[in-house]
Amino acid sequence: CNNHINSCIDSYFRSHICIDSHFLSDSNNSNESYIYNFICSESERGKIRESKNDKIRTNSNHNNLMSSKDFDITKNYNQLWIQCDNCYGLMYKKVEMNVCEECGHYLKMTSSERIELSIDPGTWNPMDEDMVSADPIKFHSREEPYKKRINSAQKKTGLTDAIQTGTGQLNGIPVALGVMDFQFMGGSMGSVVGEKITRLIEYATNHCLPLILVCSSGGARM
Numbered sequence: 001c002n003n004h005i006n007s008c009i010d011s012y013f014r015s016h017i018c019i020d021s022h023f024l025s026d027s028n029n030s031n032e033s034y035i036y037n038f039i040c041s042e043s044e045r046g047k048i049r050e051s052k053n054d055k056i057r058t059n060s061n062h063n064n065l066m067s068s069k070d071f072d073i074t075k076n077y078n079q080l081w082i083q084c085d086n087c088y089g090l091m092y093k094k095v096e097m098n099v100c101e102e103c104g105h106y107l108k109m110t111s112s113e114r115i116e117l118s119i120d121p122g123t124w125n126p127m128d129e130d131m132v133s134a135d136p137i138k139f140h141s142r143e144e145p146y147k148k149r150i151n152s153a154q155k156k157t158g159l160t161d162a163i164q165t166g167t168g169q170l171n172g173i174p175v176a177l178g179v180m181d182f183q184f185m186g187g188s189m190g191s192v193v194g195e196k197i198t199r200l201i202e203y204a205t206n207h208c209l210p211l212i213l214v215c216s217s218g219g220a221r222m
């Protein structure tokens, strides 16, 4: 039975890793493809940005070259498009599996995006969501008190710490899932991350659930 579950999960991931080559031509949603085409043509005309072959430009240059009206347009479309870190290609934000259509580079994902991608809709049950760091040693780093750094990371990400754990179904299979979030202090492990992973493993063991950990961490928090 375990073998069966493993092979199901395996084939599920494999099917998702394959990039749909027909993704561009096969957009069923005419609205989405309209927006996509609009953004592409705008960028081709150089209104939003110059062609992707220009490679890196600094932010200050970028702003100077644009009128405030253009900047507003750019701000609005920030919600809609993303840029590849590798080839600087522009693409519509809901890109298939967060894989660059131009070069196949894996784009950054938040922990929530990862959960949304992996877990069947409506089946996610988060665990220990309210667990927060207590800072018992009143740690002061050179820049800022630890407590302050935690607070600003919480504000920035909307998370309590650098991992989300819980249970849900993956293609109908009950699983325990933990996803680290690099945006929260580099996905680093403090007391909360350690405790949540331990509890998740214990829960999965006790309930005979397959355990999946998505690791994106700079290491231990120091």
Ligand SMILES: [Zn+2]
Binding pocket: 084, 085, 086, 087, 088, 089, 100, 101, 102, 103, 104, 105
């Ligand atoms: Zn790319």
